[in-house]
Amino acid sequence: xxxxxxxxxxEVSKVFxxxxxxxxxxxxxxxxxxxxxxxxIVGESGSGKxxxxxxxVGLLPPDKGLVAFNGDDVSQLRGKxxxxxxxxxxxxxxxPYASLNPxxxxxxxxxxxxxxxxxxxxxxxxxxxxxxxxxxVGMSLEHLNRYPREFSGGxxxxxxIARALAVQPRILICDEPVSSLDVSIQAQILNLLKDKVxxxxxxxxxxxxxxxxxxxLCSSMAVMERxxxxxxxxxxxxFTNPIHEYTKxxxxxxxxxxxxxxxxxxxxxxxx
Amino acid sequence: xxxxxxxLEINNLSIDFKTKDGAERKVLENFNLRLHxxxxxxVVGESGSGKxxxxxxILRLLPEAHSSxxxxxxxxxxxxxxxxxxxxxxxxxxxxxxxxxxSSLNPIMTVGDQVSEVLRIRGISKKEASxxxxxxxxxxxxxxxxxxxxxxxxxFSGGMRxxxxxxxxxxASPSILIADEPTTALDVRVQAQVxxxxxxxxxxxxxxxxxxxxxxxxxxxxxxxxxxMYAGRVxxxxxxxxxxxxxxxxYTRGLLDSIPSIDQSSEKRLNSIPGVTPEPGQRLHxxxxxxxxxxxxxxxxxxxxxxxxxGEQHLVRCHFPLLPLxxxxxxx
Amino acid sequence: MLDKSxxxxxxxxxxxxxKGCFVGVISVIVxxxxxxxxxxxxxxxxxxxxxxLPPNSEHWFGTDVDGRDILSRLLFGARSTLLAPLGVxxxxxxxxxxxxTIAALNPGVVDELIMRLCDVGLAFxxxxxxxxxxxxxxxxxxxxxxxxxxxxxxxxxxLVRSLVLEVTHKEFIESAKVLGVPRRKIVLRHILPNxxxxxxxxxxxxxxxxxxVISGLSFIGAGAQPPxxxxxxxxxxxxxxxxxxxxxxxxxxxxxxxTAMLFNLSGDALRVLNDPTLKQSEG
Numbered sequence: 069x070x071x072x073x074x075x076x077x078x079e080v081s082k083v084f085x086x087x088x089x090x091x092x093x094x095x096x097x098x099x100x101x102x103x104x105x106x107x108x109i110v111g112e113s114g115s116g117k118x119x120x121x122x123x124x125v126g127l128l129p130p131d132k133g134l135v136a137f138n139g140d141d142v143s144q145l146r147g148k149x150x151x152x153x154x155x156x157x158x159x160x161x162x163x164p165y166a167s168l169n170p171x172x173x174x175x176x177x178x179x180x181x182x183x184x185x186x187x188x189x190x191x192x193x194x195x196x197x198x199x200x201x202x203x204x205v206g207m208s209l210e211h212l213n214r215y216p217r218e219f220s221g222g223x224x225x226x227x228x229i230a231r232a233l234a235v236q237p238r239i240l241i242c243d244e245p246v247s248s249l250d251v252s253i254q255a256q257i258l259n260l261l262k263d264k265v266x267x268x269x270x271x272x273x274x275x276x277x278x279x280x281x282x283x284x285l286c287s288s289m290a291v292m293e294r295x296x297x298x299x300x301x302x303x304x305x306x307f308t309n310p311i312h313e314y315t316k317x318x319x320x321x322x323x324x325x326x327x328x329x330x331x332x333x334x335x336x337x338x339x340x
Numbered sequence: 341x342x343x344x345x346x347x348l349e350i351n352n353l354s355i356d357f358k359t360k361d362g363a364e365r366k367v368l369e370n371f372n373l374r375l376h377x378x379x380x381x382x383v384v385g386e387s388g389s390g391k392x393x394x395x396x397x398i399l400r401l402l403p404e405a406h407s408s409x410x411x412x413x414x415x416x417x418x419x420x421x422x423x424x425x426x427x428x429x430x431x432x433x434x435x436x437x438x439x440x441x442x443s444s445l446n447p448i449m450t451v452g453d454q455v456s457e458v459l460r461i462r463g464i465s466k467k468e469a470s471x472x473x474x475x476x477x478x479x480x481x482x483x484x485x486x487x488x489x490x491x492x493x494x495x496f497s498g499g500m501r502x503x504x505x506x507x508x509x510x511x512a513s514p515s516i517l518i519a520d521e522p523t524t525a526l527d528v529r530v531q532a533q534v535x536x537x538x539x540x541x542x543x544x545x546x547x548x549x550x551x552x553x554x555x556x557x558x559x560x561x562x563x564x565x566x567x568x569m570y571a572g573r574v575x576x577x578x579x580x581x582x583x584x585x586x587x588x589x590x591y592t593r594g595l596l597d598s599i600p601s602i603d604q605s606s607e608k609r610l611n612s613i614p615g616v617t618p619e620p621g622q623r624l625h626x627x628x629x630x631x632x633x634x635x636x637x638x639x640x641x642x643x644x645x646x647x648x649x650x651g652e653q654h655l656v657r658c659h660f661p662l663l664p665l666x667x668x669x670x671x672x
Numbered sequence: 673m674l675d676k677s678x679x680x681x682x683x684x685x686x687x688x689x690x691k692g693c694f695v696g697v698i699s700v701i702v703x704x705x706x707x708x709x710x711x712x713x714x715x716x717x718x719x720x721x722x723x724x725l726p727p728n729s730e731h732w733f734g735t736d737v738d739g740r741d742i743l744s745r746l747l748f749g750a751r752s753t754l755l756a757p758l759g760v761x762x763x764x765x766x767x768x769x770x771x772x773t774i775a776a777l778n779p780g781v782v783d784e785l786i787m788r789l790c791d792v793g794l795a796f797x798x799x800x801x802x803x804x805x806x807x808x809x810x811x812x813x814x815x816x817x818x819x820x821x822x823x824x825x826x827x828x829x830x831l832v833r834s835l836v837l838e839v840t841h842k843e844f845i846e847s848a849k850v851l852g853v854p855r856r857k858i859v860l861r862h863i864l865p866n867x868x869x870x871x872x873x874x875x876x877x878x879x880x881x882x883x884x885v886i887s888g889l890s891f892i893g894a895g896a897q898p899p900x901x902x903x904x905x906x907x908x909x910x911x912x913x914x915x916x917x918x919x920x921x922x923x924x925x926x927x928x929x930x931t932a933m934l935f936n937l938s939g940d941a942l943r944v945l946n947d948p949t950l951k952q953s954e955g
Contacts (some may be wrong), residue, residue, distance in 0.1 A: 069361025125850055129552065154852030166843040171865045181851045218658035220616050234414055235851065250386040251554065255598035255612030262609075277528065280600040311745070320533035323557035324603075325596055327580050337536035 074156065075124055075239055075273070076100045079133035082119050083294075093119040095295035096133070105236070106265065106272040108282030108303065110318075111292035118162075119294070121243045121275045125159045129213065155185050158232035162244040164224035168216040174227055175212040183233035198234065199329040205260060206228045222253035225262065233264060240264075246281065248293060279322060283307060291315050341394060347548055348375035348398075348513055353409035355393055355402070357621065361573035364406075365621020367393050368572045369407070375516065378546040382559035382580070382597075385569035388620045391552050394569075395520050398437055398550075400426045415514075431458050435509030439521040441501035445493040451477075452489025455507045462512065476507045481537050498529035503537060510541070517542060520552045521557045535562065556595060564655075568592050571618045571628040574647060580652030588663040590633050627659065690941035696934040704754045707747030707920055716806060717745040724917035734919040736910060742923055746850035749901030755926070756817050756902070761875050763821040768828020769868065773859065775829065788831065793826030795871075798885065808895035817884055826884070831874060835867040842866075876939035880932040887928045891916035903928050925930035 082094040096114040101107050111117040122128040123135055123259040127232060135142045138154050145153055161167045164286060168178060178198050188194040195207045199209055205226045216224060225245060242261065255337045262285055265272050276282050282289055283303045290300040291314065299312040355368040365563050367608055370623040371408040371606045375381055385391045398411055400418065413433065418426065430436070446454055452473055465625040470489070477485035480503045502522055510517060517540065522529040539562055542549050553559050559566065559610035560580065567577040568589065585594045597611035615632035618624060627633070631639040639659050647657045649666045656663070713731070719739035727734045775786040792827035802819035809815045839845065840863060848858045889895035890904030898909040903924040910920030 101615045108809050112529065114665075117458045122846075126851060127846055154850065157850075159847070159850045161842055161843040164585045167847055169844045169848075169866065171869075172861075180848070180853065184797060184852060190468060220617060231847070231851075249557075250617060251595060252386060252598050252613040253616070255600075255610045257615070258600070259610055259612055277526075278600075283602060284600040309946055316528055319602070320528040323532070323555070323560060323600055324601065325584055326559050326565075327584050330557070332561075334536060334539045334561040337532065337539075 072103045074100065074138065075271075076131070076136045077120065078136060080120075080123055080130035080135060081132040082123060082128060083131050091159075094123070094130075095329045097295070097297055098133075099124075099290060099300075101239070101271060101273060103271055104269065104280060104289065106274070108286035108289040109273065109275045109292060110277065110282050110289055111277055112277055112318075114294065115292040116295040117275045117277075117292050118243055121159070121241050121273070124273060125157055125241050126153065127159075140184040151185070155181075155235050157335065158235060158237035158240055160225070160228050160240065160242045160245045162246065162247055164221045165226060165229050166290050168224055170216055173213050173215060174202075177262050178212075178227070178231050181231065185235055187236065192336075201230050201234055205233075205264075206256070220253075221249050221296050222257060225249065225257050229257075229260065229264065231268070233268065237270070239273065240258075241273040241275070243275045244277065247276065254281075259286060279307075279318060292316070341406065344377040344379070346374055347377050347414055347536070348373065348550075349412040350374075350394075350398070350521065351410045353397065353411065355390070356406040357404065358406070358581045359391040361517060366572060366623075367405075367620045368397075371574060373550075373567065375548050375550065377515070377548055379565065380542065380551065380563050381565045382551045382553060382563035383567045384553050384556055384559060385571060386554055386617050388571060388617045389569040390572040391554075391569050391618070392405070394438070395550065395552050396519050399430050399434060429507070429622065431463065431514065433514050434514040434516045434518065434587055435503045435512070435514040437502070437520065437522050439524050441498060441505045441525070442493065442504055445501060447493055450490050450492055451496065451504050452491075455504065457574045458508055470473075473507070476511050477503070478650060479623060480507055480541065481533065487610060498526050498592060499534055502526065502534050506534075506541075507537065510545075510547070515548060517547050517549045518552070522551075522557075523558055524554070524606060525618050529661075531558065538562070546578050554586075557612055558597060568595075571622070571624065572620070573628055574655075574657065575629065576654075576656045576658075577647075578650075579652070582651065582654045586654075586663060588650045588654065588661040589658050590635050590662065591631075594632075627657075629658075690937065693934050693937040693941060694823065696710050696930075697938045700750070700931050700934060701754065704750035707750045711741075711747040713741035713744040715740055715748045716899070722894075723921070724913060726917070732921045734917065736920045737913055737917065739940075742919060745906060746924060746927055749903050749906060749924075750927075752813060752896060752900065752902040753883065753887065753904070754931075756896075757879050758811055758888050759817055760820045760824055760882050760886075763877050764824035764878075765828050765871065768825040768830075769832045769864075769871070771825070771866070772829040772832030773836050776833045776840065776861065783833075784933035785835075787789040789855050790826035790829050791845065793823060794830070794947055796823050798823040799889070802885075803892075803894050806889075810898060812894040813886075813900065816889045820882060820885060821933075828871070828912070832867065832871060834871055836863055839867045840861050848906070855888070868932050873939055873942045876942055877936055878939075880935035880939070883932045910942070 077097055077099045079098050080094060081092065081096050083090050083320065085091050097113065109117045109120055111215050115319060122132050129143045136268055137157065140149065142153060149318050177197060178201070179194060181186055182194055182197070188197055199212070203209065204211060204231045205228055207223065211219070219227070244259050249257060258281065264270065272285065274282055274285050286303055288301060289306055290297045291302045291306070291312065292298070293314045299306060299310065306315060307319065347492050350371060350373040353368060353371040354366065356364045356365055356366050365640065367492070371394055371501050371650065373381065383391045383394065391404065393405070397405065397407055398418065407419060407505065407537055409419070413429065418429070455473045455477065456469035459472060473484045482488060482500060482503055493504070505520070505603045520536065523534050526534060531642065539545070547667065552564060563580045565578070566580050566583040568575050568583065568591065576587065577585065583592060584596065587596060593611070594611065594613035598613065600610055613632050618628065626638070626643055627643040627645055630636040636661065645657045645659045650656050650661060650663045651666060679919040698836065717740060722735050723737050725731055725735045731743065733739050733746065735741055736895055764908045769785055775783045798820055801823055802816055805819045835842070845858065845862055848862050865923035887904030890902050891908045893908065897903035898905050906924040907921055908925070913920050
């Protein structure tokens with residue numbers, strides 16, 4: 069079994085709702101992620117990017133097409149293979165207030181994964197490893213025995229990142245992890261992710277609506293509009309030379325902290 | 341320097357909330373603002389900065405809060421006005437829009453009715469109100485407005501709803517518009533469109549605007565003057581170009597650095613501000629920002645800095661600002 | 673379960689009255705447990721010489737028509753008066769939780785079937801069923817308990833189903849799935865502890881309702897039969913002597929109402945303690 073883990077979506081589609089009132093969230097999308105890649109999936113609301121993320125991580129089975137992990141169809145995995153997949157592909161979610169079990173201590177939530185996969189020999193080693201991980205995401209040890217409600221959004225996200233990293237995954241999928249955070253905290257979390265990805269040699273799939281954020285973390289990008297990928301490629305190229313109309317309109321609409329440029333843009337804009 | 345007359349003056353506004361266990365939480369401290377006719381002031385800050393509380397209290401929307409200070413609208417003190425007078429002012433003199441258009445609109449009332457209502461309660465006839473509603477909605481970018489009068493909010497997209505909310509707040513021709521995070525819940529392209537709409541509309545009518553936002557970039561092209569808030573206090577304020585190109589407060593500088601730019605290469609690191617924003621109402625000695633500031637020294641823990649001049653109309657509250665303080669004394 | 677730190681931190685939010693109610697409930701339960709040991713007289717001892725004595729120093733609440741000490745009867749009867757509702761609620765809540773959870777976790781046919789079954793159960797009038805059972809099996813506390821248990825569980829199934837559904841959509845459940853936690857553990861460790869919290873509040877309030885229903889049934893003769901010292905039965909046996917010995921009716925009556933009220937108010941106060949949505953808001 070080759071060491072290169074990759075995750076691939078092959079013409080996947082996902083439809084929600086019943087026969088007459090259905091919505092196609094994802095329509096025949098293919099995306100291939102190789103080991104070491106950092107891929108961004110960008111789109112506005114309704115683009116299907118979150119649904120893509122959930123299909124890639126195995127939470128939602130595609131209605132058409134399949135998601136393959138190391139060549140195997142994820143929905144057909146059983147037993148050890150399934151468990152390997154789960155361990156290797158982890159996710160960080162958007163809402164830090166709903167991503168942690170309110171009734172479990174932080175420590176227990178971080179330890180759940182490692183215990184499940186028996187990553188450590190005995191409780192002592194487990195404890196030591198969790199403590200180290202916890203500090204490496206910028207939290208202090210005394211917080212380990214507390215409950216999530218005592219923490220701010222940014223701190224909770226750090227805990228969620230630690231939880232995902234605790235099982236030593238190879239692929240980390242992030243679904244808008246900083247969208248609900250304050251700007252100054254966003255930057256902290258983005259830097260944390262950037263550091264961890266490079267330190268642990270992770271493959272990253274980052275879903276967001278903010279192009280600039282995606283560009284900061286990902287070397288390549290897929291732009292989604294209404295369930296389809298409209299443009300895909302190297303992040304820098306997409307920014308400097310967008311091809312698809314949708315990408316162009318997205319880029320044109322991003323505000324920058326540059327009053328002179330922004331005034332210019334506003335004066336050129338037509339009220340639709 | 342704005343030469344038009346002053347229409348809104350906020351002096352020493354402080355707001356406390358009493359919590360259930362009797363403690364008092366100060367969420368806004370000694371806030372001052374001068375708004376001139378036609379001027380556009382952006383008030384920016386993250387959560388806990390007090391910006392929303394400040395905006396809501398102008399129209400006395402926070403009955404449970406204890407406020408002190410004065411809010412002078414064309415010389416009249418709104419803090420001391422009767423509730424009847426405040427009701428008259430809401431909409432007709434000062435209009436306000438809110439962040440989430442879905443929850444701010446009545447789901448069981450048609451869009452047309454909701455906008456017209458603002459005029460109808462002031463005695464305008466149904467026909468006249470309807471006509472003006474259609475004109476305004478059209479102007480704000482809702483195509484075919486006449487046919488959409490009978491639609492309900494849920495039939496509209498987020499951007500459309502925000503325009504409806506905007507229509508409600510300006511249809512009675514107020515002299516001030518308070519926009520509280522009008523684009524926060526919107527997708528980036530819709531955001532750009534709504535900003536363009538607000539820009540054009542307020543320009544045409546020379547409508548003085550207070551624009552509240554947590555996103556500096558959104559207000560960069562719109563504002564004339566920017567007020568930066570942190571933990572209930574103003575930490576810096578000044579003309580927009582000054583704030584963005586020559587920030588004096590480490591927090592402002594940090595905020596600007598935290599924004600991933602689409603021009604910068606991904607190798608360059610985002611300078612983040614360490615630490616967490618303080619809880620609203622947390623009691624702090626000295627400078628509120630000192631825990632997160634890389635320039636902080638002894639003085640910062642013991643003595644709270646004053647808001648002082650650092651240039652033309654540019655004020656900063658810091659013992660060690662990024663720009664030198666000017667000799668002329670603090671603002672009046 | 674409510675965790676200790678949450679309870680201690682929230683305790684201060686309760687008013688004195690609410691705290692008093694909790695203390696009251698606990699006192700009643702304690703009294704029910706130790707009642708028989710601290711009762712001053714034998715509750716079954718018939719002494720016709722002492723028939724219908726008003727409250728005095730020897731018999732704090734007086735005696736009934738058979739000369740039995742009311743206070744002692746009250747203390748002995750506390751057990752059956754409280755145990756019966758507790759039995760009903762424990763049964764209803766347990767069965768309801770299992771069924772509700774199964775329904776919530778198996779959307780589709782299973783869920784529909786279970787919900788229709790609950791609809792039938794809920795449509796059934798508990799009192800009518802109790803009276804029916806009473807005439808079929810012979811009136812007794814036991815038949816009352818059975819009837820109520822059978823009609824009470826669908827309410828819990830409905831409640832637990834909606835609580836579980838609400839929790840299942842939260843991201844921390846998705847997170848557990850992504851971690852690879854097996855389904856059984858997700859249900860036991862993540863879903864149930866969070867979903868059931870709101871249910872505990874309901875059980876406390878229900879105890880008060882069931883106390884009233886069972887006492888009521890005993891009162892009309894479809895529940896506990898005299899000479900049982902179940903409080904409802906006490907009220908009914910004292911009914912004929914209202915004018916000559918009001919204490920035989922009023923004392924157990926007040927005991928029933930006060931106990932029901934204490935449970936009810938404590939349940940409300942539990943809602944205050946049970947506020948997991950008290951998060952430090954970001955806005």
